[in-house]
Amino acid sequence: MRVRLLLALLSLVSTLIAAPLRAQGYAGLGSTAAQGFATPERGVPLVFPRDHGPHPDYRIEWWYLTANLTGPDGTPYGIQWTLFRSALAPGEARGWQSPQIWMGHAAATSATDHHFAERLARGGIGTAGVKTAPFEAWIDDWRMAGDDGLSNLTLTARGAEFAYDLRLSALGPIVLQGDRGYSVKSADGQASYYYSQPHYRIEGTLTLPSGPVTVTGQGWLDREWSSQPLAADQSGWDWFSLSFDDGARLMGFRLRGTRGDFTSGTWIAADGTATPLSPGALRAEPLEWRTASGHRVPVRWRLTLADHDLDVTIAALNPSAWMGTRFSYWEGPVTVSGNRNGRGYLEMTGYD
Amino acid sequence: MRRAALQALWSHWRRHPLQLATLLAGLALATALWSAVQAINAEARASYARATAQLGVAALDRLEAPGGPVPLARYVALRRAGWQLSPILEGRATLGDQRLRIVGLDPLSHPPMPAVQTLASDPEALPQMIAQGGLMLAPPDLAAALRDTPGLPMVRASAEVPPGMVLTDIGVAERLLHREGQIDRLLILPDQPMGLQPLDRLAPDLHRLPGREGADTARLTDSFHLNLTAFGLLSFAVGLFIVHGTVGLAFEQRRAMIRTLRALGLPMRSLTALMLAELVALALIGGGIGLVLGYLVAAALLPDVAATLRGLYGAPVAGGLSLRPVWVLGGLGMAIAGTLATGAGSLWRGAHMPILAAPGLQAWAERAHRAARLQALAGVGLIAAGLLALWLIPGLIGGFALLAGLMLGAALLLPPVLGLILTLGRRLVGGVVGEWLWADMRAQLPGISLALMALLLALATNIGVGTMVKSFRLTFVGWLDQRLVADLYVTARDDAQGAEIARWLAPRVAAVLPLREAEFQIAGAPAEVYGVVDDVSYRDHWPLIRHSAAGWDRVLTGQAAFVNEQLARRAGLWPGAEVRIAPGWALPVAGVYSDYGNPSGQVIVSIPALLAHARAVPNRRFGIRAGALPVADLMRDLQTQFDLPAAALIDNAGLKARSLAVFDKTFVVTGALNLLTLGVAGFAILTSLLTLWSLRLPQIAPVWALGLTRADLARLEIGRSLALALLTALLALPLGLALAWVLLKVINVQAFGWELPMSLFPLDWLRLLALALLAAGLAAALPARRLYRLPPSDLLKVFANAR
Amino acid sequence: MLLEIDTVTKTYPGAARPVLRGVSLGLAAGETLALTGESGSGKSTLLHLASALDSFDSGEIRLEGTALSGLDDTGRARLRRERVALVFQQFNLIPSLSVAQNLAFHARLAGRLDRDWLAELTERLGLAELTARYPEQLSGGQQQRVAIGRALAARPALLLADEPTGNLDETASAAVMDLMLDLVRASGTALFLVTHSQAVAARADRHLHLAAGRVA
């Protein structure tokens, strides 16, 4: 799960009015129900393609894609494409009166370079949104579109120094996280709806200041929506999405809190069957720290998961993959080595 | 040792409290006027910055649809093509009983705005602004007035919003302005993605307008601030003359002590350090007092400055003063720098003084004589450079360079010219005493010339600025007479009542002149377009400064337009040119009229032409030519008949009085600064005379011994000061007139967009001369009185003691 | 008697003891009188009183019969202007005037400028080459000669000189002294000379000594 986004969206609101995020804490989201937002409930089945589209009655939502790519000469790259939705009030309205706010983040990372861009847009007028039949998610000229099963997608984004134009095809099924898509994210019971499509094969063109490169690789899409905040003591998190060479996958995270760390995740077998991790089963231990854009972050990790006989080292492809967006965080491609090898993405927030 | 030395140095000030007071007063005055001007400038600049930051237009290019709004769909299409744009919708509206400017923007895409940042502490604000019913940011006074108006979105006070403006989300603005789905302009944001299609291909129908190098208000008001800064610098310089005098005197008088201290073994280096520390300490004390004074002066002047800027340039400035740390540090820095600069000479001379030898007093005068030639050359050079600058650098900067060159050059030329006059004049006077007097004045000149330069600058500025203001006022009064053609002006509550009033008036009065107005973008800036009807009073009186044949006929038949001088000068719209008012509506310019005091461009067309091109032009204002009917009766009748508030009716005389009041208020600041500089110059004369006092006795004592009474000498002392002031004043007159000419013919045209005829006011010169003589006389009175009371035994000491 | 000083006493304001305690002396027209005394004995003071520069406490001074105690400021100034002339040790030239102007200054003030006499004086004082200069451009001896010239050009009845050669070296001092005595005698002017030099004093017609506030 990607709890970070909650904060990211909160910060969207707060950076616009320049409020120091941490000072403000989570107080602003205290009473979801009182403001009329819907809350996730266990046992409500997800229905597709409807749930690929937006849920304006929920406070936050995202379409989040990361991909590990390789150039013709074997050079590794990573890209990120994210569309966040944040509702200032539940529901939808036409024109400027819409309470929905959209935010896009895109990035392209190599071992030496890291480029990113950010977009903000109002709902209701058409500069950003998501629709189904056929599926399309967009903000300005950034776009993720395809069939209603999300099995074949095109993906575009561009910033001042980079652009990409990719075709995605899913080689496996959609994975429901947590309890059939109901994902609990704290001991206090905060939860979200959460599903993923981790099986994309990708090909296309990545344009960097040095010129266009033909790339191929694999991608991972996360879909999540909720109205509930993190627990009050949680200050940041480390999130991993890894694809091993044998076809198995792991989504795992560590929430850092004053009441102790909380880890969880999902083991996805090569055939796509998902097993939730029991809380605390995943152990993540920073091995090496670096300074990226003035923030000290761990760039090498040891990850162990006894249930699945996993003991690997995670290393950032580019330790400087800091997202200097309004809400800033570290996000970039990683390599996996140890008793399993592979690639993946790492996200770290809360490292001031 | 050091302690003892410090005590010895300090004992000087204890023995000469008046000198210490003079030094501190000089420093305080210099710092006060300088920092007052700085505070005013900073406050005004902050206001402009607020204004432009709110509008976000300062430097960004923008897209506009010629003559109409940009549809929302166009904006969405351009963004979906990748262009990063931010929409703005803007207009005037009446909320409650407040007529105000509404600026609607999209807080998400808009560049960072101070006003919105003031909401930082409140996480509910943005949801409120965008979603939950809307939020309007208004300056505190307006916010208070709007808060009780029912039916409006929530109002929040923000000092960052310029006066008379409401800032809100574009979604709220379109509702308040009844302009759903419309956008006035799109700001083109600085960061754009790669590989975009060019805008002229994507949107060939939209005009891309270049961002302004700094906002318009800043450019317009630059002249005003340059003016103020010049005044501030002038006062600072004049204040420093005082400091220079007293510091010089103190060093002079402590020579003996310094020699003794050195003879006792204190190294010159330590002594210099001690005196340096002493200077800095004095600068800090004087500067501190000056800052307090400056703050008070600024606070007193700021409301008038705000009125000036609003009245002349339409630049919104709040009337309140805030204390900025930069200002405090800057003021103290100036005080220290100025003190050190003026004290450095004395300090240096002290440091290089031989321990034993007595100083050569006359050598000083000799050195000054030699410097005079160089100074004269520099003066001529500066004036020439100023003229060259005007010729080479176009615009305001060239004008001010000329002013600076003229003033500085003239100031430098003053001592040599005075010296020449005194040398020549000596031949003309008869009598041995007269001869001595002139020779003595000549000898005294180097010591007092700094003060005289200050007086010259103060007088010339007074004459120049005074001539400019009075010429302006004279022209303004004449222009008001022409421009205010109606006897009575009435404003109805709404269009319906307007029509009713017009109907009621028609049979009773000589003429009813509807005044209808709409706003258009002309030559890249908002301009007022007025519709008028045919009336003999227009034809006879309208203040046209250029016109072509049958001008009024062509305007009234919708074939041509008149434009005001500002617009004509700014956009080159003289008769023969064509003014583009809206897409598809361009008219030949039939004439140009003067329009003093109006910051924006204006165009006059016929009412049918206006109505054909503008929507919803209000019909609420009328000018009335009363004919035989007494205006007072008409006013009373209108008021009772239509239940109009008193403010809705104003007669010609009332309007004139009000306009002149605004005008006069505008120049209160200039007047005040004028008087202050003159006062400081007078004080500078006093201090330099006091400084010269100890040097004067050896000059006077022999004459006294040879048979003049002390009363004679005291009278001569005053006469000398008066003569020098008189000569300086006479030289200030041509300089002041030159200054006035530059102000009227160069600066005004650049700054306001209008040229004014220059008038001369000899009575003012006489009054100023009297003031200068009074200042010089008063300044000389104190030393003269001292001389008169001086016991002979003190005069005798001059013959007895070796210095 | 040209000058009569009769039991004059003088105490400076703020001083504890009187400087002069009943000084009496007389000086006839054309006579030269030298006054010596220790430094601080009051020689200059007495000279200043005699030239109506300062006032005394008691006693009387009469110049050509006029009692100085009865004169106001204007009267004293007139007397200085017209009856006496002064030469001081230093600082007695007017810095802003040229040598020529300085030489003529007193005579013009007194209203009796005699151009021939002035020319002769200038010649005899050896100042003919220097008339266009200013005092600060002259040596001490030259300055003093200008001062003497200025004093004598006014044709005063009495010349008062206060250590006129005190600032000069011996040679210059002797030359100036010779010149002054010659000129005084030639013009019939009385001279009241204050000096600390016995040699100079010996050349006067009469020699008095001031001590403890009295002359002997």
Ligand SMILES: Nc1ncnc2c1ncn2[C@@H]1O[C@H](COP(=O)(O)OP(=O)(O)O)[C@@H](O)[C@H]1O
């Ligand atoms: N103008 C003055 N004011 C006060 N005291 C003076 C003044 N001139 C001289 N004295 C004092 O009077 C005394 C006699 O001085 P002065 O007549 O100059 O002596 P002399 O010429 O013999 O050296 C000295 O003690 C001196 O300090």
Ligand SMILES: [Mg+2]
């Ligand atoms: Mg003496």
